[in-house]
Amino acid sequence: GAGVSQSPRYKVAKRGQDVALRCDPISGHVSLFWYQQALGQGPEFLTYFQNEAQLDKSGLPSDRFFAERPEGSVSTLKIQRTQQEDSAVYLCASSQDRTDTQYFGPGTRLTVL
Amino acid sequence: AQSVSQHNHHVILSEAASLELGCNYSYGGTVNLFWYVQYPGQHLQLLLKYFSGDPLVKGIKGFEAEFIKSKFSFNLRKPSVQWSDTAEYFCAVSMYSSASKIIFGSGTRLSIRP
Numbered sequence: 001g002a003g004v005s006q007s008p009r010y011k012v013a014k015r016g017q018d019v020a021l022r023c024d025p026i027s028g029h030v031s032l033f034w035y036q037q038a039l040g041q042g043p044e045f046l047t048y049f050q051n052e053a054q055l056d057k058s059g060l061p062s063d064r065f066f067a068e069r070p071e072g073s074v075s076t077l078k079i080q081r082t083q084q085e086d087s088a089v090y091l092c093a094s095s096q097d098r099t100d101t102q103y104f105g106p107g108t109r110l111t112v113l
Numbered sequence: 114a115q116s117v118s119q120h121n122h123h124v125i126l127s128e129a130a131s132l133e134l135g136c137n138y139s140y141g142g143t144v145n146l147f148w149y150v151q152y153p154g155q156h157l158q159l160l161l162k163y164f165s166g167d168p169l170v171k172g173i174k175g176f177e178a179e180f181i182k183s184k185f186s187f188n189l190r191k192p193s194v195q196w197s198d199t200a201e202y203f204c205a206v207s208m209y210s211s212a213s214k215i216i217f218g219s220g221t222r223l224s225i226r227p
Contacts, residue, residue, distance in 0.1 A: 003156070031213065042117075042203050042217030043157070056213060091157065098213040099145075104157040 002026065004105035006092050012111045013082045021077045021108045025094030032075050033102060034067055035091040043091050049075060050098060082112045115140045117218035119204050125224045126194055134189040134221050136204030146187040147205040147215065148178055157203070163187065174198070196227045 005024045013019050025032050031050055035043035036059075045059040051072035060067070064083075069075040079086055089109050093102040120135045138144065148160040161172025168180040178189045187204060204218040 033213070033215075035217075040219070042205070042219050043215075045214045045216065048213045059214070093157075101159050101162065102215065103159075104149075106156050 004092055004094050004103055006090075006105040006108050008108060009106060010109050010111075012113065014113055015082060015084060017082050018078065018080045019082055019110065021079075021090050021110070023075045023077070023092030023094075023105060025073065025075070025092070026103055029094035029096055029103075030072075031095045031098045031100070031102075032069055033093040033095075034075070034077050035093065036061075037089040037091055037107070039088070046077070046090075048098070079110075082110075084112050086110060087112045115206065115208065115216055117204055117206050117216055119202075119218035119221050121221045122219070123222045123224070125226065127226045128196055129193050132189070132191040132194045132198075132223070134202055134204075134223070136187045136189065136218060137185050138187070138204075138206045138216075139185065140206065140208060142208060145207045146178070146180055147207075148172065148176070148187075148189050149203040149205060149217075151201045151203070153200065160189070160202070194223075194225050196225045199223060199225045 007022045033048050034046040037043045047067045048056040049069045064080045066078045089107040091107045092105045095102045116139050118137045146163040149157050150160045151157045161170050163170045163180045171177045176191050201220045203220045205215045207215045
């Protein structure tokens with residue numbers, strides 16, 4: 001079946017621009033996660049949704065980062081007024097339940113100039 | 114804060130050599146442990162996981178890992194590597210009390226010489 005998909009795969013933004021990154025989880029998966037992976041590092045947790053409820057946003061680095069999942073399926077990660085330090089690969093993962101195996105998407109590589 | 118340490122940043126082996134990648138975590142409570150792999154150009158995928166029970170866990174492609182609670186370790190092993198094992202390997206942990214949040218190590222790049 002179809003896996004987790006993310007779009008766009010690559011995004012180049014000028015410093016100060018707003019960006020929106022999309023995640024389509026595996027159909028029927030209740031839990032959805034966002035991670036940030038800087039070059040040469042492992043993924044770092046950003047936020048977690050159970051259906052449409054954002055239950056943990058402790059990893060969001062600043063109030064410029066905002067995530068939503070209004071209908072409990074597709075999720076969008078929005079970054080306002082992008083900065084160079086936001087350059088990273090943003091990974092989305094989904095699972096049937098919060099304790100189940102997380103399946104990762106291909107990621108969106110964001111480059112802020 | 115909880116953390117995961119992977120001591121080897123880059124490992125180079127010849128085919129048929131044995132592999133052991135080290136992983137240590139810092140957390141005193143009950144944990145779930147994972148090894149993820151990312152092959153060149155592919156998504157992160159689960160190699161194996163430990164939630165409870167037998168501390169020796171077998172995963173896909175002949176990999177196994179042993180949870181040693183007293184050493185806070187979860188080392189990955191394979192008796193004989195193949196060229197196709199070339200990839201980035203990530204150790205990860207989640208706390209039982211917060212099972213949704215996975216904390217990853219910085220990864221080990223494995224290069225296999227044919």
